Amino acid sequence: MGKKDKKSAEHKARVAAKQTKKGDKKEKRSKAKGKDADSDAEDADLDAILAQYAEEQAKFLKVTEVVSEPPVPRSSSTVLASPSNRNEILLFGGEYFDGTHASFFNNLFVYLIDRGEWREVNSPNSPLPRSGHAWCRGGNTGGVYMFGGEFSSPKQGTFYHYNDFWHLDTATREWTRLETKGKGPPARSGHRMTYFKNYIILFGGFQDTSQQTKYLQDLWIYDCQQYTWSNPTLTTSQKPDPRSSFSLLPHETGAVLYGGYSRVKASAGGGGKQGKGPQKMALRPMVHQDTWFLRITPPASEAPASTGPAIRWERRKKPANTPNPPRVGTTMAYHKGRGIMFGGVHDVELTEEGIDSEFFDTLFAWNTDRNRFFPLSLRRPRAPGKKQQANQAAKNKNRGKADEEELLANLKALEAKVGVRGDDDEDEEMTSTPQPEEPVEPAKPSVVRFEMPHRRFNAQLAVQDDTLFIFGGTFEKGDREFTFDDMYSIDLVKLDGVKEIFYREPENWNLLKEEDSDEDMDDEEDDDEMDEDEEKADEMSLDAASPAPEDVAVPSVTKNMEQLEVEESEEPNVNDSRPLPRPFESLREFFSRTSEDWQNIMMEIAKERDQANEKTIKELRKAAFSMAEEKWWDSREEIMALEDEQEAAGIGEVVSISDRTENAGGAGRRR
DSSP: OGGGSSSSSHHHHHHHHHHHHOOOHHHHHHHHSSSOOOOOOOOHHHHHHHHHHHHHHHTTSSSSEEEEOOOOOBBSSSEEEEEOOTTEEEEEEEEEEEESEEEEEEOEEEEETTTTTTEEEEEEEEOSSOOOOOEEOOOOGGGGEEEEEEOOOTTTSSSSEOOEEEEETTTTEEEEOOOOOOOOEEEEBSSSEEEEEEEEEEEEEEOOOOSOEEOOOOEEEEEETEEEEEEEOOSSSOOOEEEEEEEEETTTEEEEEEEEEEEEEEEEOOTTTSSOOOOOEEEEEEEEEEEEEEEEEEEEEEEEOTTOOEEOOOEEOOOOOOOOSBBBOOEEOSSSSEEEEEEEEEEEEEEEEEEEEEEOEEEEEEEEETTTEEEEOOOOOOOHHHHHHHHHHHHHHHHHHHHHHHHHHHHHHHHHHHHHEEEEEHHHHHHHOOOOOOOOOOOOOOOESSOOOOOOOOOOEEEEEEEEEOOEEEEETTEEEEEEEEEEEETTTTTTOOOEEEEEEEEEEHHHHHHHHHHHHHHHHHHHHHHHHHHHHHHHHSSSSSSOOOOOOOOOOOHHHHHHHHHHSSOOOOOOOOOOOOTTHHHHHHHHHHHHHHHHHOOOOOOHHHOOOOOOHHHHHHHHHHHHHHHHHHHHHHHHHHHHHHHHHHOOOOOOOOOOTOOOTTTHHOO
């Protein structure tokens, strides 16, 4: 296999065209000269390599955790917000290919958010090195569950897929391999996992054989209380097509699935001059944009322990406002009823020379209940209003006055001390003179930028406490591939810039910069030539007897049809009389203003369920806040759009007249 074959299934398919010509030339050389000395198909015993890894790992007598540098660059790793500590981000596994050899990792890294500190964890019972695995938090049972992945020989000549299942105790950092009852999922990579109550959900992925890549569409449910896997029998044949690298997010009644990638058989022409005869079949890339809802109904409490949950796939309409053009290599992280999506790549042209690709750095939020995408844009800090400027000026004036008074008092005290100073005072002054303190190195300020990280695909995302973390990813330019070695964070509430946690320049990044500078020079020359042509055209148009007709904008029929299709695909709106947040209103302000309304709503719900007397005032208020928080996040994208429109119009804050009537008077009250 070629160097690009090490990646996930969609990556392997994407670069197949690039490798075709090189493979043909290599085959010709090998036939002419015998076995190629640089062949990737080296004779490697993977079992022996993995046994050596296990032997080295057994040298650790206990779990060790030490402060370390950020992880070395890697791809196809997994990143997750710790379910037991809101201050931690977990990272495991991955691989790095330097153009010649592949390295796989099995060390666990923990990033402490408040300290900005990395810690490396080594354990005598850690999973073997791998990439392309999947993990998720354990829902009601706690911890993290992980399944599968892949490993290869150093030159990527042979592959090995795992089918082992692990549990990580995030508090003690202890790994435990789970020996389940009965049959479990077959080995695979590129699959996805999520949680629902005390169940772990696993779907899809791919298996690599020496002849082909097989995409999977099997669904597996793990019961964390019964320690059993089940492959449920579906009541209907309707289910998602085989795929890998999709998004699978938790939901209050199951899970939701979006997108993915696979390769399907399609006709590639042939059949003689008139199209008769056998058709030539070829594998074509398939970028999925469909959405599925997995409904899970747990068994009744009186049902036998062996009875599993009822499972049903439900196909949903195509999401509204999907990212255009369609892209693969996007990743999603779950955040309060929505998926946060970043990056991706779209193959715009397939030619004999290979694939011409377009990479993205855009950020989207997918509201899973509305089945609609919303673009998320960074927002620069708002300029202070007149009132804030006046308050700041008053504070500065008061601070300056206080500093002046303090200075005069110190001078007065010094003069009085000098005028009556004796020998004893001089000795006292000498002994009480403070020694200069050793300079303390100031903390390095975080770099905050107002542009998204560089375009990439297969970046790793995690959301912890309303903050999105972006780790690594891959970028391609021609035949060169760059693995990013960086990490960023974005506040999903404020969207007030991208905080750089660490950045190390990718290997050979200078070559990309040189190519970009050469392209910029060529573009400038082309622009100069175009300007000259435009000047000549202007001179010719002045000499013409009649002026050229103005260009008439013709509406795009395709665009209108696409817009119509999106409008038809939207879910019907349901009348909602619950309070709505206002522009520039925080969650705390929203609940403070509407808490009485939410508590009344909770009281009505409790009365309908005959639970009015069972809940205390504290419980009702807590439930009311949870409902208000859900509404605030559900309306976040629309409110942010309103805020952007108002900022563009010069409006920095919106205040209800009813809120300021206490301080208003006369004409101001009527306005």
